[in-house]
Amino acid sequence: MPDDDLQSRLTAVHERFAEIDRALAEPALAADQVRLRDLMRERAKLAPTQEKAAERAVVGADLDAARTMLAEADADSRGWIRDEVVRLEARLAELEGEIRILLLPRDPRDDRGVVVEVRAGAGGDEAALFAADLVRMYARYAERRGWKAEMLNSSETGIGGFKEVSLGIEGESVYSRLRFESGVHRVQRVPETEASGRIHTSTATVAVMTDADEVELDIRPEDLEIDTYRSSGAGGQHVNRTESAIRITHKPTGMVVTCQDERSQIKNRAKAMKVLRARLYDMQVQERDRQIASDRRAQVGTGERSERIRTYNFPQNRLSEERIDLTLYHLREILDGALDEVLDPLIAEDQARRLRGAEAR
Numbered sequence: 001m002p003d004d005d006l007q008s009r010l011t012a013v014h015e016r017f018a019e020i021d022r023a024l025a026e027p028a029l030a031a032d033q034v035r036l037r038d039l040m041r042e043r044a045k046l047a048p049t050q051e052k053a054a055e056r057a058v059v060g061a062d063l064d065a066a067r068t069m070l071a072e073a074d075a076d077s078r079g080w081i082r083d084e085v086v087r088l089e090a091r092l093a094e095l096e097g098e099i100r101i102l103l104l105p106r107d108p109r110d111d112r113g114v115v116v117e118v119r120a121g122a123g124g125d126e127a128a129l130f131a132a133d134l135v136r137m138y139a140r141y142a143e144r145r146g147w148k149a150e151m152l153n154s155s156e157t158g159i160g161g162f163k164e165v166s167l168g169i170e171g172e173s174v175y176s177r178l179r180f181e182s183g184v185h186r187v188q189r190v191p192e193t194e195a196s197g198r199i200h201t202s203t204a205t206v207a208v209m210t211d212a213d214e215v216e217l218d219i220r221p222e223d224l225e226i227d228t229y230r231s232s233g234a235g236g237q238h239v240n241r242t243e244s245a246i247r248i249t250h251k252p253t254g255m256v257v258t259c260q261d262e263r264s265q266i267k268n269r270a271k272a273m274k275v276l277r278a279r280l281y282d283m284q285v286q287e288r289d290r291q292i293a294s295d296r297r298a299q300v301g302t303g304e305r306s307e308r309i310r311t312y313n314f315p316q317n318r319l320s321e322e323r324i325d326l327t328l329y330h331l332r333e334i335l336d337g338a339l340d341e342v343l344d345p346l347i348a349e350d351q352a353r354r355l356r357g358a359e360a361r
Contacts, residue, residue, distance in 0.1 A: 006096065009103050010053045017043065017050045049102045056095045063088040101351050112210040113170035114178055115152065115278035120163050121184065123202025128161025130187040131204040133335055135165045140337025147171030152271045153259045166275050175210050180346045182208045189314035199315060203308070209282035219277070225249040226269070231260040248272045255279055324349045
Protein backbone atom coordinates (compact mmCIF):
# COMPACT_ATOMS: atom_id res chain seq x y z
CA MET A 1 0.00 0.00 0.00
CA PRO A 2 1.24 3.56 -0.67
CA ASP A 3 2.89 5.47 2.18
CA ASP A 4 -0.05 7.91 2.41
CA ASP A 5 -2.49 5.02 2.74
CA LEU A 6 -0.23 3.36 5.31
CA GLN A 7 -0.15 6.50 7.42
CA SER A 8 -3.92 6.98 7.23
CA ARG A 9 -4.47 3.38 8.31
CA LEU A 10 -2.08 3.81 11.23
CA THR A 11 -3.85 6.99 12.26
CA ALA A 12 -7.16 5.12 12.27
CA VAL A 13 -5.65 2.34 14.40
CA HIS A 14 -4.23 4.90 16.86
CA GLU A 15 -7.57 6.67 17.17
CA ARG A 16 -9.49 3.43 17.69
CA PHE A 17 -6.93 2.24 20.24
CA ALA A 18 -7.32 5.48 22.21
CA GLU A 19 -11.10 5.20 21.96
CA ILE A 20 -11.02 1.67 23.39
CA ASP A 21 -8.76 2.77 26.26
CA ARG A 22 -11.20 5.55 27.13
CA ALA A 23 -14.10 3.07 27.09
CA LEU A 24 -12.19 0.61 29.29
CA ALA A 25 -11.62 3.37 31.84
CA GLU A 26 -15.37 3.92 32.32
CA PRO A 27 -16.52 2.51 35.70
CA ALA A 28 -19.89 1.47 34.25
CA LEU A 29 -18.22 -0.97 31.86
CA ALA A 30 -17.68 -3.48 34.67
CA ALA A 31 -21.41 -4.20 34.60
CA ASP A 32 -21.32 -5.18 30.92
CA GLN A 33 -19.04 -8.20 30.78
CA VAL A 34 -19.83 -9.01 27.14
CA ARG A 35 -18.81 -5.53 25.93
CA LEU A 36 -15.77 -5.60 28.22
CA ARG A 37 -14.65 -8.91 26.71
CA ASP A 38 -15.19 -7.68 23.15
CA LEU A 39 -13.24 -4.47 23.79
CA MET A 40 -10.36 -6.36 25.39
CA ARG A 41 -10.20 -8.73 22.42
CA GLU A 42 -10.22 -5.85 19.94
CA ARG A 43 -7.53 -4.03 21.90
CA ALA A 44 -5.35 -7.16 21.92
CA LYS A 45 -5.66 -7.42 18.14
CA LEU A 46 -4.74 -3.75 17.62
CA ALA A 47 -1.90 -3.67 20.16
CA PRO A 48 0.85 -5.17 17.92
CA THR A 49 0.12 -2.59 15.19
CA GLN A 50 0.04 0.23 17.73
CA GLU A 51 3.40 -0.87 19.17
CA LYS A 52 5.04 -1.15 15.75
CA ALA A 53 3.66 2.25 14.75
CA ALA A 54 5.12 3.83 17.88
CA GLU A 55 8.51 2.27 17.17
CA ARG A 56 8.28 3.43 13.54
CA ALA A 57 7.75 7.01 14.72
CA VAL A 58 10.81 6.83 16.98
CA VAL A 59 13.01 5.26 14.30
CA GLY A 60 11.79 7.81 11.74
CA ALA A 61 12.68 10.71 14.05
CA ASP A 62 16.10 9.20 14.76
CA LEU A 63 16.68 8.76 11.02
CA ASP A 64 15.82 12.40 10.31
CA ALA A 65 18.24 13.51 13.03
CA ALA A 66 21.00 11.23 11.72
CA ARG A 67 20.56 12.54 8.17
CA THR A 68 20.82 16.11 9.45
CA MET A 69 23.98 15.21 11.36
CA LEU A 70 25.43 13.55 8.27
CA ALA A 71 24.87 16.67 6.18
CA GLU A 72 26.71 18.79 8.75
CA ALA A 73 29.40 16.29 9.81
CA ASP A 74 33.10 16.66 9.27
CA ALA A 75 35.17 14.02 7.48
CA ASP A 76 36.14 12.24 10.72
CA SER A 77 32.52 11.71 11.82
CA ARG A 78 30.85 11.06 8.47
CA GLY A 79 31.69 7.33 8.38
CA TRP A 80 30.00 6.21 11.58
CA ILE A 81 27.04 8.56 11.04
CA ARG A 82 26.52 7.10 7.56
CA ASP A 83 26.53 3.61 9.10
CA GLU A 84 23.87 4.74 11.55
CA VAL A 85 21.74 6.16 8.72
CA VAL A 86 21.98 2.84 6.87
CA ARG A 87 21.01 0.90 10.00
CA LEU A 88 18.03 3.13 10.71
CA GLU A 89 16.85 3.00 7.08
CA ALA A 90 16.95 -0.80 7.19
CA ARG A 91 15.03 -0.92 10.47
CA LEU A 92 12.43 1.54 9.19
CA ALA A 93 11.87 -0.55 6.05
CA GLU A 94 11.60 -3.69 8.20
CA LEU A 95 9.05 -2.06 10.49
CA GLU A 96 6.94 -0.84 7.60
CA GLY A 97 6.91 -4.34 6.13
CA GLU A 98 5.79 -5.78 9.45
CA ILE A 99 3.09 -3.12 9.78
CA ARG A 100 1.77 -3.78 6.27
CA ILE A 101 1.37 -7.44 7.21
CA LEU A 102 -0.43 -6.52 10.43
CA LEU A 103 -2.80 -4.27 8.46
CA LEU A 104 -3.81 -7.01 6.02
CA PRO A 105 -7.53 -7.82 6.34
CA ARG A 106 -8.16 -10.62 8.82
CA ASP A 107 -10.24 -13.62 7.93
CA PRO A 108 -13.21 -13.52 10.34
CA ARG A 109 -12.70 -17.25 10.90
CA ASP A 110 -9.09 -16.86 12.12
CA ASP A 111 -9.94 -17.06 15.82
CA ARG A 112 -12.50 -19.83 15.53
CA GLY A 113 -12.00 -23.37 16.66
CA VAL A 114 -11.88 -26.04 13.99
CA VAL A 115 -12.95 -29.55 13.16
CA VAL A 116 -10.07 -31.42 11.50
CA GLU A 117 -11.21 -34.41 9.46
CA VAL A 118 -8.55 -36.95 8.46
CA ARG A 119 -9.44 -39.77 6.09
CA ALA A 120 -7.35 -42.65 4.80
CA GLY A 121 -6.82 -42.34 1.06
CA ALA A 122 -4.99 -44.62 -1.37
CA GLY A 123 -2.94 -47.38 0.21
CA GLY A 124 -5.24 -49.61 2.27
CA ASP A 125 -4.10 -50.42 5.81
CA GLU A 126 -0.95 -48.34 5.44
CA ALA A 127 -3.05 -45.28 4.56
CA ALA A 128 -5.15 -45.87 7.69
CA LEU A 129 -2.01 -46.05 9.83
CA PHE A 130 -0.77 -42.83 8.25
CA ALA A 131 -4.10 -41.17 9.05
CA ALA A 132 -3.51 -42.14 12.69
CA ASP A 133 -0.04 -40.57 12.53
CA LEU A 134 -1.53 -37.30 11.26
CA VAL A 135 -4.19 -37.24 13.97
CA ARG A 136 -1.51 -37.74 16.62
CA MET A 137 0.57 -34.95 15.03
CA TYR A 138 -2.32 -32.49 15.26
CA ALA A 139 -3.15 -33.55 18.83
CA ARG A 140 0.49 -33.11 19.89
CA TYR A 141 0.68 -29.76 18.10
CA ALA A 142 -2.46 -28.61 19.91
CA GLU A 143 -0.88 -29.66 23.20
CA ARG A 144 2.29 -27.68 22.45
CA ARG A 145 0.27 -24.52 21.75
CA GLY A 146 -1.99 -24.91 24.75
CA TRP A 147 -5.07 -25.65 22.66
CA LYS A 148 -7.83 -28.05 23.61
CA ALA A 149 -8.18 -31.11 21.33
CA GLU A 150 -11.06 -33.57 21.52
CA MET A 151 -11.82 -36.67 19.46
CA LEU A 152 -15.29 -36.14 18.02
CA ASN A 153 -15.67 -39.27 15.94
CA SER A 154 -13.50 -42.09 14.65
CA SER A 155 -13.71 -45.19 12.52
CA GLU A 156 -10.88 -47.59 13.41
CA THR A 157 -9.42 -50.36 11.28
CA GLY A 158 -8.49 -52.71 14.10
CA ILE A 159 -4.71 -52.49 13.52
CA GLY A 160 -4.23 -49.07 15.08
CA GLY A 161 -5.26 -47.10 12.01
CA PHE A 162 -8.26 -44.96 11.14
CA LYS A 163 -10.50 -44.94 8.12
CA GLU A 164 -11.78 -41.54 9.25
CA VAL A 165 -11.30 -39.28 12.27
CA SER A 166 -12.86 -35.98 13.32
CA LEU A 167 -10.82 -33.95 15.81
CA GLY A 168 -12.18 -30.79 17.44
CA ILE A 169 -9.53 -28.20 18.34
CA GLU A 170 -10.14 -24.94 20.20
CA GLY A 171 -7.73 -22.16 21.18
CA GLU A 172 -6.18 -18.89 20.10
CA SER A 173 -5.68 -18.46 16.33
CA VAL A 174 -6.46 -22.12 15.63
CA TYR A 175 -7.96 -21.71 12.16
CA SER A 176 -5.42 -19.10 11.05
CA ARG A 177 -2.63 -21.65 11.61
CA LEU A 178 -4.24 -24.95 10.68
CA ARG A 179 -6.09 -23.86 7.54
CA PHE A 180 -3.04 -24.67 5.43
CA GLU A 181 -3.34 -28.36 6.37
CA SER A 182 -6.29 -28.98 4.03
CA GLY A 183 -5.26 -31.22 1.16
CA VAL A 184 -3.67 -34.55 0.30
CA HIS A 185 -0.78 -35.73 2.49
CA ARG A 186 1.45 -38.45 1.03
CA VAL A 187 3.63 -40.89 2.97
CA GLN A 188 6.52 -43.01 1.70
CA ARG A 189 7.77 -45.75 4.01
CA VAL A 190 8.33 -49.49 4.40
CA PRO A 191 5.31 -51.10 6.09
CA GLU A 192 6.05 -53.41 9.03
CA THR A 193 4.45 -56.26 7.09
CA GLU A 194 6.66 -55.71 4.03
CA ALA A 195 9.21 -58.53 4.10
CA SER A 196 11.15 -57.37 1.05
CA GLY A 197 11.77 -53.87 2.43
CA ARG A 198 9.98 -52.20 -0.49
CA ILE A 199 8.84 -48.60 0.06
CA HIS A 200 5.08 -48.10 -0.23
CA THR A 201 3.33 -44.85 -1.07
CA SER A 202 0.01 -44.06 0.61
CA THR A 203 -2.13 -40.98 1.20
CA ALA A 204 -4.55 -39.40 3.62
CA THR A 205 -6.75 -36.37 3.06
CA VAL A 206 -7.17 -33.58 5.60
CA ALA A 207 -10.03 -31.08 5.72
CA VAL A 208 -9.96 -28.17 8.20
CA MET A 209 -13.39 -26.68 8.87
CA THR A 210 -14.28 -23.88 11.26
CA ASP A 211 -16.76 -24.36 14.06
CA ALA A 212 -20.21 -22.97 13.38
CA ASP A 213 -22.46 -21.51 16.06
CA GLU A 214 -26.07 -22.61 16.03
CA VAL A 215 -27.19 -19.08 15.20
CA GLU A 216 -25.14 -19.07 11.99
CA LEU A 217 -26.87 -22.05 10.44
CA ASP A 218 -30.55 -22.69 10.03
CA ILE A 219 -30.66 -26.43 10.65
CA ARG A 220 -34.33 -27.31 10.89
CA PRO A 221 -35.25 -30.35 13.01
CA GLU A 222 -37.42 -31.67 10.19
CA ASP A 223 -34.33 -31.73 7.93
CA LEU A 224 -32.60 -34.22 10.23
CA GLU A 225 -33.03 -37.97 10.35
CA ILE A 226 -31.54 -39.29 13.60
CA ASP A 227 -30.96 -43.00 14.12
CA THR A 228 -29.51 -44.86 17.09
CA TYR A 229 -27.70 -48.16 16.96
CA ARG A 230 -25.38 -50.32 18.99
CA SER A 231 -21.76 -49.26 19.01
CA SER A 232 -19.10 -51.56 17.63
CA GLY A 233 -15.40 -51.89 18.38
CA ALA A 234 -13.56 -51.22 21.62
CA GLY A 235 -15.54 -50.54 24.76
CA GLY A 236 -16.24 -53.86 26.47
CA GLN A 237 -19.69 -55.32 27.07
CA HIS A 238 -21.36 -51.91 27.28
CA VAL A 239 -21.25 -51.31 23.53
CA ASN A 240 -23.20 -54.52 22.94
CA ARG A 241 -25.98 -53.69 25.43
CA THR A 242 -27.07 -50.14 24.62
CA GLU A 243 -27.93 -48.21 21.50
CA SER A 244 -25.68 -45.25 22.29
CA ALA A 245 -24.26 -44.67 18.79
CA ILE A 246 -25.82 -41.88 16.71
CA ARG A 247 -26.26 -41.46 12.98
CA ILE A 248 -27.51 -38.05 11.78
CA THR A 249 -28.55 -37.56 8.16
CA HIS A 250 -29.05 -34.03 6.85
CA LYS A 251 -31.75 -34.74 4.28
CA PRO A 252 -31.37 -31.61 2.07
CA THR A 253 -27.67 -32.35 1.39
CA GLY A 254 -27.54 -36.09 2.03
CA MET A 255 -24.68 -35.49 4.47
CA VAL A 256 -24.30 -38.28 7.06
CA VAL A 257 -22.44 -38.00 10.37
CA THR A 258 -21.98 -40.82 12.87
CA CYS A 259 -20.56 -40.88 16.37
CA GLN A 260 -20.08 -43.83 18.71
CA ASP A 261 -17.04 -42.79 20.74
CA GLU A 262 -18.99 -41.97 23.92
CA ARG A 263 -21.07 -44.28 26.08
CA SER A 264 -23.71 -41.58 26.40
CA GLN A 265 -26.19 -41.19 23.55
CA ILE A 266 -26.55 -37.51 24.47
CA LYS A 267 -22.80 -36.89 24.20
CA ASN A 268 -22.59 -38.76 20.90
CA ARG A 269 -25.46 -36.68 19.53
CA ALA A 270 -23.79 -33.43 20.63
CA LYS A 271 -20.50 -34.43 18.98
CA ALA A 272 -22.23 -35.52 15.79
CA MET A 273 -24.10 -32.20 15.59
CA LYS A 274 -20.81 -30.31 16.07
CA VAL A 275 -19.29 -32.15 13.10
CA LEU A 276 -22.44 -31.67 11.01
CA ARG A 277 -22.54 -27.93 11.71
CA ALA A 278 -18.85 -27.61 10.81
CA ARG A 279 -19.34 -29.49 7.54
CA LEU A 280 -22.41 -27.50 6.54
CA TYR A 281 -20.74 -24.21 7.45
CA ASP A 282 -17.67 -25.19 5.44
CA MET A 283 -19.91 -26.03 2.48
CA GLN A 284 -21.61 -22.64 2.85
CA VAL A 285 -18.28 -20.79 3.03
CA GLN A 286 -16.87 -22.65 0.03
CA GLU A 287 -19.91 -21.80 -2.05
CA ARG A 288 -19.64 -18.14 -1.09
CA ASP A 289 -15.90 -18.15 -1.84
CA ARG A 290 -16.49 -19.72 -5.25
CA GLN A 291 -18.89 -16.93 -6.07
CA ILE A 292 -16.36 -14.27 -5.00
CA ALA A 293 -13.24 -15.85 -6.51
CA SER A 294 -13.11 -19.34 -7.99
CA ASP A 295 -9.46 -19.84 -7.10
CA ARG A 296 -9.54 -18.62 -3.52
CA ARG A 297 -9.81 -21.98 -1.83
CA ALA A 298 -7.78 -25.05 -2.79
CA GLN A 299 -9.78 -28.26 -2.76
CA VAL A 300 -8.76 -31.36 -0.86
CA GLY A 301 -8.60 -33.55 -3.97
CA THR A 302 -9.46 -37.18 -4.49
CA GLY A 303 -6.72 -38.76 -2.38
CA GLU A 304 -4.79 -40.16 -5.32
CA ARG A 305 -1.03 -40.54 -4.82
CA SER A 306 -0.22 -38.01 -7.56
CA GLU A 307 -2.17 -35.28 -5.76
CA ARG A 308 -0.38 -33.88 -2.74
CA ILE A 309 0.45 -30.80 -0.73
CA ARG A 310 3.10 -32.54 1.37
CA THR A 311 5.21 -35.69 1.36
CA TYR A 312 6.44 -37.54 4.45
CA ASN A 313 9.42 -39.73 3.50
CA PHE A 314 10.39 -42.01 6.41
CA PRO A 315 13.52 -43.67 4.96
CA GLN A 316 15.09 -40.23 4.46
CA ASN A 317 13.51 -38.68 7.61
CA ARG A 318 12.34 -35.96 5.19
CA LEU A 319 9.28 -33.76 4.93
CA SER A 320 8.68 -31.95 1.62
CA GLU A 321 6.13 -29.13 1.52
CA GLU A 322 5.22 -29.01 -2.16
CA ARG A 323 3.45 -25.62 -2.18
CA ILE A 324 6.50 -23.58 -1.19
CA ASP A 325 9.37 -25.92 -2.06
CA LEU A 326 10.28 -26.44 1.61
CA THR A 327 12.31 -29.51 2.67
CA LEU A 328 13.07 -30.45 6.27
CA TYR A 329 15.07 -33.43 7.53
CA HIS A 330 13.59 -34.12 10.96
CA LEU A 331 10.31 -35.74 10.05
CA ARG A 332 9.84 -37.59 13.30
CA GLU A 333 10.03 -34.41 15.38
CA ILE A 334 7.43 -32.78 13.13
CA LEU A 335 5.11 -35.78 13.47
CA ASP A 336 5.55 -35.39 17.23
CA GLY A 337 3.96 -31.94 16.99
CA ALA A 338 6.79 -29.61 15.90
CA LEU A 339 4.56 -28.30 13.12
CA ASP A 340 5.42 -24.61 13.40
CA GLU A 341 8.50 -25.19 11.24
CA VAL A 342 6.15 -26.07 8.39
CA LEU A 343 3.31 -23.65 9.12
CA ASP A 344 5.38 -20.49 9.70
CA PRO A 345 6.85 -20.48 6.14
CA LEU A 346 3.39 -21.22 4.70
CA ILE A 347 1.89 -18.30 6.61
CA ALA A 348 4.76 -16.02 5.53
CA GLU A 349 4.27 -17.00 1.88
CA ASP A 350 0.53 -16.36 2.14
CA GLN A 351 1.17 -12.93 3.68
CA ALA A 352 3.66 -12.06 0.93
CA ARG A 353 1.15 -13.08 -1.74
CA ARG A 354 -1.59 -10.99 -0.15
CA LEU A 355 0.78 -8.02 0.14
CA ARG A 356 1.60 -8.28 -3.56
CA GLY A 357 -2.11 -8.30 -4.31
CA ALA A 358 -2.71 -5.24 -2.10
CA GLU A 359 0.15 -3.32 -3.71
CA ALA A 360 -1.12 -4.17 -7.22
CA ARG A 361 -4.52 -2.61 -6.54
